[in-house]
Each structure stands twice: as C-alpha cells, then as structure tokens.
Amino acid sequence: MTAQLNVVSPKDFKSELKPIWCPGCGDYGVVQSIYRALANIGRPAHEIAFVSGIGCSSRIPGYTTAYGFNSVHGRSLPIAQGIKLANPDLLVLCAGGDGDGFSIGGGHLPHAIRRNVDITYIVMDNQVYGLTKGQLSPTAAKGRKTVTSVYGSIERPINPLLQVLSYGAGFVAQGTPADMPGLTALVEEAIRYPGFAFVNVQSPCVTYGEEHQQMKAQKATMKSLSTLGHDPQDFLKALEVATHYGVELHTGVLYRHPEPPATYEQQIRERQTTLSRDALPRERILELFQKHA
Amino acid sequence: MTADIVIGMAGSGGDGIVSAGESLINAAARAGYHALMTKSFGPQIRGGESSCRVRIATSRTHSPGGALDLAVALNWEDFLKFGSELKVAGRTVVIWDSATGVTKDTLPLPGVKPADALAVPLTELTRAAAGTDKAKNSLVLGLLSGWTGIAQEAILEGLKKRYIKKGEELWAANERAFAAGLSYAKEHPLSVDLRLEQIARPTDAQSKGKILTDGNDITAAAAIFAGCQFFGGYPITPSTEIMQFLAREIWKYGGTVLQAEDEIAGVAAAVGASFAGKKSMTATSGPGMDLKTEVLGLASIAELPLVLVNVQRGGPSTGLPTKAEQGDLYQACFSGHGDVLRPVLAPTCVADCFDVTVEAFNIAETYQTPVIILSAQEIAQRKETVDPIDTSRYQIVSRQAPTEAELLDYKRFRNTESGVSPISRPGIQGGAYLAAGIEHNEAGDPSASGAMHTLMNEKRFRKLRALKQREDLLLTEGDPMAPIALVSWGSSAGICREAMQLANAKGLRVKLLVPLLVYPIAEDAYARFFQGVQAGLVVEQSFQGQLYRILRMYVDVPSSVHSMCRSGANPFQPAEVLARLQEVALTLQGRVSNATPAQE
Numbered sequence: 001m002t003a004q005l006n007v008v009s010p011k012d013f014k015s016e017l018k019p020i021w022c023p024g025c026g027d028y029g030v031v032q033s034i035y036r037a038l039a040n041i042g043r044p045a046h047e048i049a050f051v052s053g054i055g056c057s058s059r060i061p062g063y064t065t066a067y068g069f070n071s072v073h074g075r076s077l078p079i080a081q082g083i084k085l086a087n088p089d090l091l092v093l094c095a096g097g098d099g100d101g102f103s104i105g106g107g108h109l110p111h112a113i114r115r116n117v118d119i120t121y122i123v124m125d126n127q128v129y130g131l132t133k134g135q136l137s138p139t140a141a142k143g144r145k146t147v148t149s150v151y152g153s154i155e156r157p158i159n160p161l162l163q164v165l166s167y168g169a170g171f172v173a174q175g176t177p178a179d180m181p182g183l184t185a186l187v188e189e190a191i192r193y194p195g196f197a198f199v200n201v202q203s204p205c206v207t208y209g210e211e212h213q214q215m216k217a218q219k220a221t222m223k224s225l226s227t228l229g230h231d232p233q234d235f236l237k238a239l240e241v242a243t244h245y246g247v248e249l250h251t252g253v254l255y256r257h258p259e260p261p262a263t264y265e266q267q268i269r270e271r272q273t274t275l276s277r278d279a280l281p282r283e284r285i286l287e288l289f290q291k292h293a
Numbered sequence: 294m295t296a297d298i299v300i301g302m303a304g305s306g307g308d309g310i311v312s313a314g315e316s317l318i319n320a321a322a323r324a325g326y327h328a329l330m331t332k333s334f335g336p337q338i339r340g341g342e343s344s345c346r347v348r349i350a351t352s353r354t355h356s357p358g359g360a361l362d363l364a365v366a367l368n369w370e371d372f373l374k375f376g377s378e379l380k381v382a383g384r385t386v387v388i389w390d391s392a393t394g395v396t397k398d399t400l401p402l403p404g405v406k407p408a409d410a411l412a413v414p415l416t417e418l419t420r421a422a423a424g425t426d427k428a429k430n431s432l433v434l435g436l437l438s439g440w441t442g443i444a445q446e447a448i449l450e451g452l453k454k455r456y457i458k459k460g461e462e463l464w465a466a467n468e469r470a471f472a473a474g475l476s477y478a479k480e481h482p483l484s485v486d487l488r489l490e491q492i493a494r495p496t497d498a499q500s501k502g503k504i505l506t507d508g509n510d511i512t513a514a515a516a517i518f519a520g521c522q523f524f525g526g527y528p529i530t531p532s533t534e535i536m537q538f539l540a541r542e543i544w545k546y547g548g549t550v551l552q553a554e555d556e557i558a559g560v561a562a563a564v565g566a567s568f569a570g571k572k573s574m575t576a577t578s579g580p581g582m583d584l585k586t587e588v589l590g591l592a593s594i595a596e597l598p599l600v601l602v603n604v605q606r607g608g609p610s611t612g613l614p615t616k617a618e619q620g621d622l623y624q625a626c627f628s629g630h631g632d633v634l635r636p637v638l639a640p641t642c643v644a645d646c647f648d649v650t651v652e653a654f655n656i657a658e659t660y661q662t663p664v665i666i667l668s669a670q671e672i673a674q675r676k677e678t679v680d681p682i683d684t685s686r687y688q689i690v691s692r693q694a695p696t697e698a699e700l701l702d703y704k705r706f707r708n709t710e711s712g713v714s715p716i717s718r719p720g721i722q723g724g725a726y727l728a729a730g731i732e733h734n735e736a737g738d739p740s741a742s743g744a745m746h747t748l749m750n751e752k753r754f755r756k757l758r759a760l761k762q763r764e765d766l767l768l769t770e771g772d773p774m775a776p777i778a779l780v781s782w783g784s785s786a787g788i789c790r791e792a793m794q795l796a797n798a799k800g801l802r803v804k805l806l807v808p809l810l811v812y813p814i815a816e817d818a819y820a821r822f823f824q825g826v827q828a829g830l831v832v833e834q835s836f837q838g839q840l841y842r843i844l845r846m847y848v849d850v851p852s853s854v855h856s857m858c859r860s861g862a863n864p865f866q867p868a869e870v871l872a873r874l875q876e877v878a879l880t881l882q883g884r885v886s887n888a889t890p891a892q893e
Contacts, residue, residue, distance in 0.1 A: 017738055049569065049719040054730075061727060062739065067719040068727035069568055070739075071561070072591050078525070078558035082565025082573070083719070085549045086523050090569065090719050111554040272544050279545035283684040285514045286647075288542070289504035 008042055010035035017062050026203030026215065027057050027124055029177020034064065034093070034122070037188035041091070048091045051080040053105060055097035056131045057124035057203065066093070074105025077112040080119050088265035091191065092118070098125040102158045103138040113167040113196050115264045120190045124203035125160065127213065134208035141246055146208075161242035161254060164198045165235070170257035171197035172238065174250055178202075178218040182251055189253065195260045202249060218249055225252030232256045296351045296490050298441060299358040301379035302433065303344035304367030306337065309430035314345035315676070316434055316455070320447035321349045322505040322678050325495040329677045331357045333378045333862075334615045342371035344379060349443065351490050355642060355787030357675070359866035361385045363440070363487060365433055367415065368393055369401050377863040381405050386485050388436070390415035409484045413477065422473035423466035431467040435474020442488045445475065502681025508646045508672040511679065512602060513538035515650035516574050520689055521600070522548035523573035525562035527555055527581060530614050531670040532604035535576040556584035560601065564588055567597045568728055570718030572654055572691070576602035579621050580610065582628070589663050590629045595728040596706065596716070596753070598657035598664075598692055600650070605669040605783075607861040617671035618861020619783050622839040625665045626812040632750055634757045636660075637812040638766075639667040641786035643677040649809055652766070655690040660756045661716055667811065669834075671784040671864065692716050700724055704735040708748060712755030761815045769822065771797065771804030777877055778822065778829030778854060779805045782840055785833050785865055792870035799871075801878050811840065814847040827884075828877045829854035832870060836860045 013035040021027050038048065048066035052058035054073035061068030071079050080094040101109065101123045112119065128146065129135040135148040139160060143152040164172050171193040175183035183201065190197035204213045211217060230252065231237060238255035280287055300317070304310040311332055318328035329348045335341035348358045360382035366372035366389040372379065381387060381402055389395060391412035400410060419425070419432045431452060438445045449471060456464040495503075506514075513535045516524070524539045526532075540550045549566075553559035556577055563573040577585060582603045592599045605621045607613025625637045636656050640649040649666055657664040695703055695715035705726035707714040714735075717724025726737040732749060734740045771793055781789035786807040796803040806822050808815070823829075831841040831854065838856035857865075857873055 044722070046722045046725050047720060051565070059739075062729075065725060067568075067717075067725045068729075069565070069595075070727060070729040070731060071564075072587055072730050075557060075561040075588065078553060078561035079565035079568070081551070082523065082525060082562030082567075083569040085551060085562070086566035086569035086571040086573070087718075087720065107554060108558055111558070268544075268549055272547050272549075275544040276547065282518050282520070282546065285518050285542075286502070286504055286511075286682055286684070288514065289506040289510070289679075290502075 008039050008044065010039045013038045013045055013064050013066065015063055015065050019063055020059055021056060022207050024206040025056070026126065026177045026201070026205070027060065029180060029183065030057070030122065030124055030201055030203050031060055031063050033177070033180060033183040033187050036184045037191060040188050041191055043091050047089070048093065049080070049083045050093045050095070051076045051083065052094070053096040053100035054131070055100045055129075057095060057097040058100060060095050074100055074103070075108070076100065077105060077108040077119075077121065081112060081115065081117045084117050084119055085265055085268065088269065093120050093122065093191070095122040095124065098123060098127065098137050098139045098160070099129050102160055106138070109164065110167040113164060113169045116170065116195045116261060117265060118195055118263045120187070120197045120199070122187065122190075122199045122201060123160065124201050126203055126205040126209055127157070128205050128208045130205045130208055139246070157246055159242065159245045160200050161245045162239065165239055165242055165255060169198050169255070170195040170260050171253070172255045173198070173253045174200045174202065176202040176218050176222060176249065176251055178215040178222060179251055182224065186253065193256065193260065195257070195263050222249040222251050225250050225254065230254075233258045294486060294488050294490050295362070297354065297358070298349050298362045298487060298489055299360075300347045300363045300365065300437065301344065301361040302365040302367070303342060303372040303375050303379060305371050306340040306343050308367045310367060311343055311345045312455070313430035313434050314347045316448055316451045317347050317437060317443065318349070318676055319451045319505060320444050322503070323447045323500075324444040325492050325500070326350060326489070327353050327678045328505065329354060329357060329675065331671055331675045333375055335374065336615055342374045344371075344375045346379065349489060351492050355790045356867060357671075357864065359868045363437070364388065366390070367429065369395055373401060380866065381407060384408055386483055386487060387411070388413055392416040411481065411483070418473050418477060419470050423470040425466055428467045428470035431470040432474040435471040436478045439475045439478020440483055440487050442491070504679045505676060506643060506679060507534070507674055507676045508640065508643050508668055509534035509604065509674065510538050511643055512646045512650050512666070512668065512673070513542070515647040516600070516654070517542060517546055517548070518684060518687075519651045519654035520572045520691065521574050521654065522546065522571040523551070523563060523566035524548070524575065525551045525553050525559040525566070525573070526575045526577065527553050527559045529556070529578045529581045531606055531673050532576045532578050532602060534673070535602060556581040557588060560585040560588045563599055564592050564597055567592070567599050568595075568718070570720070572598065572658065574600040574602070576604065578604050578606050579608045579612070579624065582621065582624060586628045589635070590631060590633060591730045592663040593633045593635065593753070594730055594732070596661040596714070597728070598661050600653045600657050600664050600666065602666040602668055604673040605667060613862050615670070616862040617669050617784060617864065618835060619669060619785065619833050620835040620839065620861060621667060622811065622835065622843065625667050626843065632754075634754050634813055636662065636664045636757065636760060636810065637667055638664065638809055639783040639811050640672055640809070641783060641807060643672060643675060644679045644682070645809065646672065647682055651687050651689070652809070655688070656760065658690050658692045660713060660760070661692060662756065667783060669784040695721075695724055705737045706733060706735045706749065706752070708735055708752050711759070712752045757813060760810065761813055761817070763810060764815070764818055766808065766810035767815055767818050768807040768809065769804065772802055773804060774825065775802040775804040776825065776827040776881065777801060777803045777874060778826040779803055779832065779870075779874070780829065780840070780844070781805070781832040782808055782811050783833070788865045788867050789832050789870055791867035792874065795867060795871045796874045799875075801874055803874055812843070814843065816847050819844065819848040823848065823851055823854070826851055827853060828881050830857045830870070830873060830877065831855070832857045832865060834859065834861050834864065
C-alpha cells in the first residue's frame with residue numbers, strides 16, 4: 001500500500017465517490033487543493049479525520065480517502081473537537097459552507113478558537129445557500145436579491161475574517177480556487193500551524209452566484225497579500241485587511257501567531273499525566289466515596 | 294421504639310437544614326443503619342427555601358417513605374412550601390421554632406391533628422449556647438439525637454470534621470449548640486416514642502465497601518468504571534454533579550471533560566469522541582435533551598455508541614427545575630424524527646445507578662447506538678446507603694472492531710445477521726469510511742434509494758431485537774400467580790416495592806414488575822406478567838401516565854389495569870399506593886361475589 005511506502009500523492013486522497021457538485025463549482029478546486037496539501041504533508045489518509053456539517057461543500061469529506069464525518073448542520077466544529085481531544089494524534093480537518101459555519105453553527109466558532117484545539121477549519125464561502133437552491137446567506141452583501149430576500153437583503157453581512165481574528169485565532173487566511181497554487185499553499189500552511197487555523201475560501205457558486213463572484217472575475221480582481229507587502233505577524237494590520245472583506249478579494253495569510261500558544265490537547269495530556277499518578281484502579285473507584293463517609 | 298423513622302426539615306437556605314440532614318445520615322450510616330436523604334429546594338441560588346427528608350431504618354428501605362414521623366419547621370412559611378414533599382399526618386410529631394410566634398393552637402396545618410406538637414425556642418437556645426444564629430442546625434441535630442437516640446458521638450464526629458477546618462471557635466459554638474439541643478430533648482421528652490431501635494455497631498469488616506452517596510456521583514463513578522473516557526456537557530440542574538465529578542476524576546484515567554458552549558456542542562463532541570473510538574457520555578436534563586435530539590438521531594444512523602443521562606426534572610421548559618418528575622419518558626423513547634429504536638434505562642435507587650450506567654455503556658457499545666439513562670432529581674440528588682458493590686461481577690463490553698481479514702474488504706455498515714457491523718476508528722489502516730447523517734449503503738457511501746433505506750432501517754432495528762429478551766433487566770417480585778399487578782419504573786418503583794410488601798403483609802396478593810430497561814418494550818415478558826391478572830396499577834409521577842400509555846401501544850394490557858399517576862413534586866407514598874391496592878382488591882371481591890350467583 002502507498003501509505004507504507006511513506007510517499008503519498010494527491011490521488012491517494014481522492015475517493016471513488018463522484019461529487020454531487022455542479023460542473024464548474026469552486027468546491028472542485030478546494031478539494032483538489034486539499035489532496036495536494038495533504039500529499040505535501042505526507043500523513044497517510046487513515047490518520048486523518050475530516051468532519052463537515054451540511055451543505056453542498058459539506059459533502060467534501062466523502063470525496064477523500066480520509067475517515068470522514070458528514071454530520072448535521074452547523075455542528076462540525078464540536079464534533080471535530082471531540083475527535084481531536086479523544087485522539088490528539090490524528091490530523092483533524094473540518095470544512096463546510098458559510099451558512100453552516102457562520103449562521104446555524106456560528107455559536108461554536110468562538111469557542112473552538114478560544115480553546116485552541118489543533119484543527120484546520122476550511123470554509124467554502126460563496127455568499128449563498130446552494131443546496132437549498134439559492135437563499136440568502138449570512139455573508140451575502142447588503143441589498144442582495146435572492147428567493148428569500150426578494151427585494152434585497154436588509155441586514156449587513158457577517159465579516160468572517162474580522163470575527164475569527166477578534167476571537168483570537170492563531171492562523172487566519174483567505175484563498176480562492178481561482179489561484180490553485182496559492183490555495184494549496186494556504187491549506188498546507190494552515191494544517192501545519194500547531195493550533196486552530198482558519199482558511200476562508202471564496203469558492204464561487206456557479207448556479208446561484210453572481211457574475212462578479214465567479215472565478216473569471218476573481219482572477220481579475222484578487223490581490224495577493226504577500227505582493228502587497230502584508231506582514232502576517234502584525235495583528236493590527238491583519239484586522240485592517242479583514243475590514244475589506246466583501247469589498248476587495250485579498251488572498252494569502254492575514255495573520256499567523258508568531259509564537260503559537262500551547263494547544264488544548266497538549267494541556268490535557270499534561271493534566272492527564274500528572275493526575276494519573278494518584279488514580280485508584282477503575283475497579284476500586286467506589287472507594288472514593290468511603291473517604292467521605 | 295421504632296425500626297424506621299422519617300424526619301422532614303425545612304428552613305431558609307442559610308439555616309443549614311440540608312447539612313444537618315447530611316450529618317444525620319452520615320452518622321446513622323456509620324452506625325450501621327440504612328440511611329436515605331432526599332432534598333428539595335426552591336429555585337433561588339442562595340437563601341430561599343430548602344428542605345430535606347431523612348429516613349433511617351434498621352434494614353434496607355426502598356423509598357423516602359410516607360408521612361413524616363418527625364417534622365421540623367425552622368419557619369412555617371418555608372416549611373409549607375414543601376407541603377406535598379413533607380407530609381404531616383396524624384402520626385407526625387411537629388417541632389418548630391417558638392420565635393415564629395406560632396402556638397399549638399395556631400398551627401398552620403388545616404385538617405391535620407399531629408401526634409404531638411412542640412414549639413421549641415430554637416433561636417433563643419442557639420443564641421444562648423453558641424452566641425450566634427448560625428449554629429441553629431447543630432442545635433436541631435442535638436434535639437434529634439436526643440429524641441431518636443441516633444448516635445451522638447458519630448454526629449459530633451461529623452460536625453467536628455465539618456467545622457474544625459473553618460476555625461476552632463466556630464466548632465466550639467456548634468458543639469455547644471448541639472449539647473444544648475441534646476439536654477433540651479432530655480428535659481422535654483416527646484409523648485410519642487421516636488427512639489430508634491439500637492443495632493450492633495458494624496465491625497470494620499461489615500462496613501467495608503459500604504458507601505453513602507447520591508445518584509449523580511455514583512453514575513459518574515460507574516461511567517469511569519465502565520471505561521468512559523470522554524464527557525461533553527453543559528451545566529444544567531439537576532444533572533450537573535455528574536460533570537463535576539468527572540471534571541475531578543476522569544483525567545486520572547486518561548479521559549477528558551469538555552464543558553461545551555451549549556448542550557448541542559456537548560453531545561456533538563461526545564459523538565466525535567465516540568467516532569474516534571472512545572467510550573463517551575453526556576448528561577443533561579429535559580431542556581438540554583430537547584437540544585441534543587438532532588445529534589442523537591445522527592448517532593443512531595451513524596451507529597455510534599453514546600450514553601446520555603437525562604436527570605429528569607419537572608417540565609415542560611424550565612418547569613420545576615429543582616424538583617422531581619417522571620415526565621420525560623415519551624421524549625426519551627420518541628423524540629427525534631425518523632424511525633429510531635432507542636434503548637432507555639431507568640434506575641430506581643442510588644445503587645441501581647451503578648448497574649444501569651454500566652449496562653448503558655455495555656448496550657451502547659454492543660449495539661453501536663445511543664442509550665438513554667432516565668434518572669430523576671429524586672434519585673440523582675438523594676443520598677443513600679449502598680451495600681458493597683463487587684465490581685468483579687460486572688462484565689465490561691467494548692465495541693466490536695473489524696478483524697484483519699474484515700479490513701481487506703471493509704464495509705462499515707455491513708448487513709450482518711445480528712445487524713451489528715464491526716466498527717473501525719480513525720487510525721486503523723484499511724478501515725476508513727464516511728460516517729454520516731445521510732442514509733448510506735453498506736460501505737457508508739450516501740444513498741437516497743428507497744430500497745437501501747429499507748434495508749438499513751431493517752438492519753438498525755434488527756440490532757436491538759436481542760435486547761427485548763433481556764429479562765434480567767425486568768425485575769419482578771411477589772407471587773407470579775397473584776391476581777393484582779403493580780407496574781412502576783424509576784423513582785416511583787421503590788415506593789411500589791414497599792407498597793407491595795405492605796399489601797402482601799395484609800394478605801393481598803400483589804406482584805410487581807419494574808423495568809430497568811424501560812424501552813424497547815419487552816412485549817412477551819409483559820404479556821406473561823399480565824396473564825391471569827385481574828386488576829392492577831401502573832404507578833408513575835407524570836401527569837399523563839406515560840409508561841401506562843406506552844405499554845398500551847405495545848402490550849395487550851388488561852382493561853382492569855389502570856394508571857395511577859400525577860404531576861411531579863407530589864411524590865407518591867407507599868401508604869397511598871397501598872390504599873389504592875386495597876380499593877382494587879375490594880372491587881375484585883365484589884366482582885367475584887357478584888359474578889358467582891349470575892353463573893348459577
């Protein structure tokens with residue numbers, strides 16, 4: 001088997017399942033970038049757990065050869081954390097759409113970040129609900145007309161980049177399948193970052209998206225942060241870049257913590273090691289109550 | 294002299310009435326009595342009304358008992374809020390603080406003529422002896438010890454342990470208050486003899502392994518014993534002590550507690566940990582169970598083992614958050630969309646919590662399914678003597694992993710004869726699969742085919758067929774040929790057990806069935822139990838009588854078997870159930886004597 005040779009190629013991560021995505025969907029590029037990034041990392045597929053919620057993009061774990069978990073709407077992050085805490089040796093990826101991550105599951109994001117569990121979270125942000133056929137998403141621009149915002153949306157969109165930065169994420173990046181080498185590098189770097197890492201991918205919806213969101217338009221307008229001379233260690237600059245979300249398409253690493261703090265699971269391991277020294281054997285656990293009696 | 298005494302006390306939060314109750318049962322348990330204490334509170338965090346019911350007996354009891362033998366009211370306003378939990382009757386000796394201004398003639402107990410009533414200057418005596426109102430509970434303990442003869446050295450020992458760490462002075466004040474109570478009791482004997490029969494103090498060997506604990510703590514300990522390594526949850530009354538216990542202990546066993554951001558994240562993390570191969574658990578109460586329901590469905594279709602404890606409280610919604618009810622049975626069995634068969638276990642006492650929790654993990658692991666433990670506030674927060682548990686007699690089961698041969702052509706949801714398919718976990722080479730909430734084929738690939746959905750539903754339901762044959766999880770007592778049947782579950786079962794004993798002692802022929810596995814319904818076993826039954830009662834603490842109605846869905850329950858049910862926070866008492874049984878027996882006699890001439 002390839003894994004035993006310890007050399008892995010992108011196709012080792014591609015499953016036989018045929019995607020349900022529309023031809024030309026941005027998510028094809030995202031899954032490709034994940035195959036390539038994982039091949040560069042070199043961990044065998046069976047040591048990877050890939051969790052998602054519900055939505056077009058949440059089908060993604062099934063298109064890989066990793067252990068996949070296509071769960072329920074909005075709950076991918078807590079499930080992914082449970083997996084990582086249960087077995088910190090696994091490489092844990094988490095993915096989904098903007099509705100899954102910022103709307104129905106939006107309450108989990110700050111907590112996953114404040115715990116700093118070593119998970120890579122990739123959001124395929126297309127500003128529309130595709131699976132349910134074209135409703136308003138939390139990242140859609142104000143005034144966007146959809147079947148549920150017939151006269152234009154009234155609410156402001158969420159700014160996911162600004163949110164995750166303010167929650168304290170140690171790694172924050174944005175990419176697009178319109179720049180495959182760039183996206184692959186971001187996914188790889190996010191996985192290598194020792195702590196919670198967030199990659200927002202502007203992955204266009206060919207069916208319900210607007211013209212200016214499509215890959216062709218993105219290619220003409222995207223701006224690489226490294227070309228702009230952005231220093232990803234500068235938190236305040238990162239915040240400034242994030243404020244342009246929805247107006248300009250910046251690609252690259254917005255922020256990378258210069259000294260990544262200890263992860264949740266590292267601290268758990270320390271606690272387990274220290275406390276296990278005075279554990280009663282399991283079969284004598286009831287003696288705990290005798291002390292108090 | 295008495296062999297069995299029930300004492301009820303109520304006061305406001307700061308009075309320390311519950312800690313007095315704890316001192317009493319600790320001392321009684323150490324002296325070798327069977328001790329049991331239930332607590333009931335108002336909804337306030339501090340202050341507010343609080344109460345406890347203490348039952349101490351020379352042999353094993355099964356419930357908090359009936360009407361009080363001794364009632365202690367530090368103030369009447371608080372005491373009366375527990376009217377249905379602290380029942381005062383003709384047998385009761387009532388004690389209250391004379392500072393309340395209430396006299397024997399102005400007792401606020403309409404329609405009740407207690408056996409004795411005594412206004413005691415509790416506040417005055419405490420101030421004189423201890424110089425502070427804070428030691429009122431120690432004075433009460435002195436009174437109780439004096440009147441009942443419950444081991445005073447043991448009580449003092451416990452008090453010392455409690456107060457000495459807070460300072461010599463406080464301990465001395467409490468010691469003086471206790472002594473004042475004791476001598477007051479000696480000088481004012483009651484007209485009713487409430488002295489508890491003395492028993493020989495147990496030897497060290499006899500008390501070895503005997504513990505005094507509550508349902509929540511022993512549930513958490515059982516989870517560790519069963520191999521639980523992950524707990525995800527969110528604080529909610531009255532289940533939180535389970536998480537608190539595990540947050541102290543589970544790390545020592547390589548496990549983790551995640552205090553999640555909400556109920557959904559708690560169960561979702563537990564499901565994630567289970568997917569990763571660890572035995573995992575969550576605990577909550579009714580409102581939390583509502584929130585967790587979608588993820589429970591996920592665990593059912595993805596066939597992931599999970600133990601969920603619902604410590605029931607009064608509902609719906611916030612309901613009666615600090616009080617007991619058995620109103621979540623429908624929810625446990627039927628919540629969630631789609632066709633799901635969900636095992637539900639219910640402990641009936643503190644000791645049961647251990648068995649039931651180990652069993653819940655075993656069932657979850659064997660059949661790769663979520664299992665619900667329906668505990669209840671009354672059991673979860675009840676402290677009780679538990680006889681030694683020999684942990685070596687328990688079998689601990691872990692999920693069936695695929696063999697190397699099976700991994701060569703691994704299908705996660707292989708349609709086996711038992712319905713159980715070997716389960717892989719991340720890290721195992723050759724075992725990768727897609728766990729999903731979406732319907733899938735045997736390999737785990739998504740499928741929207743009606744035929745596949747049928748096949749998979751059949752497979753999932755087939756897994757639990759064997760469970761219905763687990764007759765060891767249906768407890769029956771009494772003469773199998775008895776014409777009168779009692780069925781009860783959870784926190785009402787102990788009451789029925791005592792009611793049956795009382796009934797049989799009166800010559801009534803009553804038998805009892807208590808399911809520890811409440812769902813799925815073991816149709817055959819119930820049918821056999823009801824065979825030849827001429828009348829009966831299904832007793833439970835819910836407004837609708839939920840078990841009764843579920844039984845009628847599945848079993849041909851004789852029409853002469855009726856539901857005896859009422860809302861929570863109004864616990865049944867053995868004497869009440871006995872009275873209903875006597876009525877039932879009378880009707881039966883009537884029926885027989887009426888029927889006989891007609892046949893002639």
